Every structure is written in structure tokens, then in C-alpha cells.
Amino acid sequence: xxxxxxxxxxxxxxxxxxxxxxxxxxxxxxxxxxxxxxxxxxxxxxxxxxxxxxxxxxxxxxxxxxxxxxxxxxxxxxxxxxxxxxxxxxxxxxxxxxxxxxxxxxxxxxxxxxxxxxxxxxxxxxxxxxxxxxxxxxxxxxxxxxxxxxxxxxxxxxxxxxxxxxxxxxxxxxxxxxxxxxxxxxxxxxxxxxxxxxxxxxxxxxxxxxxxxxxxxxxxxxxxxxxxxxxxxxxxxxxxxxxxxxxxxxxxxxxxxxxxxxxxxxxxxxxxxxxxxxxxxxxxxxxxxxxxxxxxxxxxxxxxxxxxxxxxxxxxxxxxxxxxxxxxxxxxxxxxxxxxxxxxxxxxxxxxxxxxxxxxxxxxxxxxxxxxxxxxxxxxxxxxxxx
Numbered sequence: 001x002x003x004x005x006x007x008x009x010x011x012x013x014x015x016x017x018x019x020x021x022x023x024x025x026x027x028x029x030x031x032x033x034x035x036x037x038x039x040x041x042x043x044x045x046x047x048x049x050x051x052x053x054x055x056x057x058x059x060x061x062x063x064x065x066x067x068x069x070x071x072x073x074x075x076x077x078x079x080x081x082x083x084x085x086x087x088x089x090x091x092x093x094x095x096x097x098x099x100x101x102x103x104x105x106x107x108x109x110x111x112x113x114x115x116x117x118x119x120x121x122x123x124x125x126x127x128x129x130x131x132x133x134x135x136x137x138x139x140x141x142x143x144x145x146x147x148x149x150x151x152x153x154x155x156x157x158x159x160x161x162x163x164x165x166x167x168x169x170x171x172x173x174x175x176x177x178x179x180x181x182x183x184x185x186x187x188x189x190x191x192x193x194x195x196x197x198x199x200x201x202x203x204x205x206x207x208x209x210x211x212x213x214x215x216x217x218x219x220x221x222x223x224x225x226x227x228x229x230x231x232x233x234x235x236x237x238x239x240x241x242x243x244x245x246x247x248x249x250x251x252x253x254x255x256x257x258x259x260x261x262x263x264x265x266x267x268x269x270x271x272x273x274x275x276x277x278x279x280x281x282x283x284x285x286x287x288x289x290x291x292x293x294x295x296x297x298x299x300x301x302x303x304x305x306x307x308x309x310x311x312x313x314x315x316x317x318x319x320x321x322x323x324x325x326x327x328x329x330x331x332x333x334x335x336x337x338x339x340x341x342x343x344x345x346x347x348x349x350x351x352x353x354x355x356x357x358x359x360x361x362x363x364x365x366x367x368x369x370x371x372x373x374x375x376x377x378x379x380x381x382x383x384x385x386x387x
Contacts, residue, residue: 005035006272008256012351013040014047019348032356034373077110081118099129145182147172152188159190207294208309212286216322218248221376222283225253225307226323227269229261229292230330234340241330241350242269242292244285245323246277249379250364251372252326252354253277257347263295270298274305281306288312288320329358 017029017040026044030037049056088101098119105115116123144167151158151166158166164179183189218224224247231240240261244254254273258265266287274280285307287293293311302309312319334353340346359373367375 004275006254006275008268008272009276009351010043012257012347013355014043015344015348016352017044018047032352032360034355034359074114077114078118080108081105081110081115085119099126102126103130141182144172144174144178145186148179148182148188149186152183156191160188163188206289206311207299208311210286210312210319211284211308211310212312212319214318214321216247218246221246221248221380222277222280223248224284224286225273225280226320227266227285227287227293228320228323228327229265229290230327231261232331232335232340232346234343234346236341236343239340239343239346240265242266243323243326243354244269244273245326247322249372249376250326250367251359251376255351255354257350259343261292263292263297266292266295266298267301270301270305270307274307282308284308284310286310286312286320289314330354333357 013029013033013035016033017026020026020029026040027037030040033040045054046059048054050058050060052058084105085098085101088098098121102112102115102119102121106112112123112126115121116126147167147170148160148163150170151163154166155162160180160183161176163183164174164176167174167179212224216224216226226245226247227242229240229242231238233239237259238261240258242256242265243252245251246253253276254269254271256265256268256272258268270285285302287310289311292298299309301307317324330350330353334349335346340349360371363369363371364375370378
């Protein structure tokens, strides 16, 4: 069964097909984007249904129906949690007794996250209790932290030394170093003490090691991917592009375009690339140290697809030079060619240049004078014949 195309890619192809120039056929656009003409016709019909031009259930309605069913199922689970909790607490009104209730609900199919949310319990303490009972030292630590926190709330101007005195008066004596450590871990500083950091801070620590070391070479597809984010302004505001490039053929295997530069932009680009390439386990995903690529959302996405993260150094553009060269081409051939009035115009221009010109018409010396699509087709065929 063929892999489904990413939804963002389908929407971009439909945009190009709808705003095609006179004389350009649907078949030509489908060929430029590497899809079958019947597939493009189906996408156009679906877009007409979504716009209300044709009768049928739109994608929005289908999504709303799925969300409604999900909400009904969630409400049923919450009612079951409340019913079981009322019966449970009628036997023993002890807070510690709620943790066994969560475990019993989990056995009956109620997600732990739902049970903890309804019962107003934090999941992390529950998992700690599940793995190992609370130790005496942790209990003493919690009482000390409560005493320090109460003092901090009463007088936010106090530093940790004054908080230590207040905690001692409340019956929780401790060493000065212990009070400082608890205040440091929780951020309980004097309102007149620590200054908040402003702009111009250096990027945070890398979440991955540099596994590339500027060696931009691959012997097969899906061995090494590069990614970065670029931006360009329009009359409506900025537009951001996150692209994923396969070093083997220089092909852009996935991309995502948005008016906001959030971690979701990088996550969508990775998901689109995986959807189009299939099995990518073990592929190295190399980026710079931007906050979008250090975000937990992207780290989880890489782990979900068995991708191996890699990051260059701060301020070293050469650590991702192969990706920067693609963006330089895009800047010269599309972004700087004219002024863009709307984000939609610029988006269509970007995806058309990538799919039609860069992939299928622009020959590259490193690829033996072939385009990325031709190079992959020939090299993959050669590998299959050799096997």
C-alpha cells in the first residue's frame, strides 16, 4: 500500500493547481510535483467539498466528529473516575489512598492522565509512589520546602538566610546550605536579589552531539538529513520555511511552511519527511542549535521515528553549510526576485520552485549532472540490480 502524502504537501499542490497560469494543464502540474493526475483530481474534488462548492462531508466536519466522539469518551471516563472516587473515599478519607485508586482505574482502562487530572493529583508523585514508597528523607525534605515556601510567600523580599530563620521558628530547622539548595532548585529568590535575564542570551546547551563534523556525505538515501529554518517578509508579515534535505541526493524530502517560527514547524517538517520516505530508522538528523531544534517536541518526534539527532556549534555556520547552500539558492531564485504581497503568493512560489525546478529541472555537478529525482531513481535502480 503506498504511503499517504503529507497534508501540507497536498494543500500546496492544490493551491498551485487552482492558481495555475492559462495553458497549464492539471496533468503537467501533477507531473511537476511527482503525483498521478488522478490523485490530483481527487485532491481538487476534496478541496471543493471542503470549500462548500460540492456536497459531501468536509475534512473539518470529519475532524469535528472525531473530536466529539473523543470528548464523549473522555467525559464517560471522568464520570467513572468521580463515581469510583466517591465510593473509595467513603471507606477511608486518606490522601494516600487515592494512589491505589488510580492504579485500579488504570487496570480498568481509565488512562492515568485522566484519573490524576480529575482527582487533582500530579502524575510525577504518583509514579514515584508506584515505583518506590516515599522515604523518610524525602518527607523531611518536603516539610522543609513547605516551611521555606510559606515564608517566601509571606515576604517575597526575604533572601534564603531570612527564610531559614522563619523555617526554624516554624519548627523545621536545617543547615544554611540546605536552605540555599532548596531555594535554588525552586527559584525562591529575593525580589530585590537575582536579576532576570534579558535579550541577547546565548543559545542553550545542545541536546545532541555533533555526529557529522562537517562531513556532508552519504552512500545511500536516508543516512544523513540536514535541516534548518529560513524566513522572508511579505506585506502581510513574515513567512517561515523549515526544510529537510537528504545529503545523498540533495533532495528536499520534507518541509513545512508557517507564519510562526515555533517548534511545531520543525516537528511538522520531520513528520512530512518521514511520511514521504518510509523507513528512516538510524538516519542522522543534523541541525544547528536553534531553540526549535532543541525543543522537547522535536526530541520526542526524533525518538518516535528512530532518528539520531546531531547538532553543530553555536555561531558556526559551516557546521550546517550544505543546508545553508540550499537556502542561498532559494533566496536568489525565489525570495529576492520580487516583492511579495501575501504569504500565500510566496508559499506557492516556494513549493513550486522546490518541486518543479529544484527537484526535476536543476542539474547539479555533484550529482553527475543529474537532478535530485533522476539521481535517486538511477542510483536506487543500480543498488537493486547489484543486489
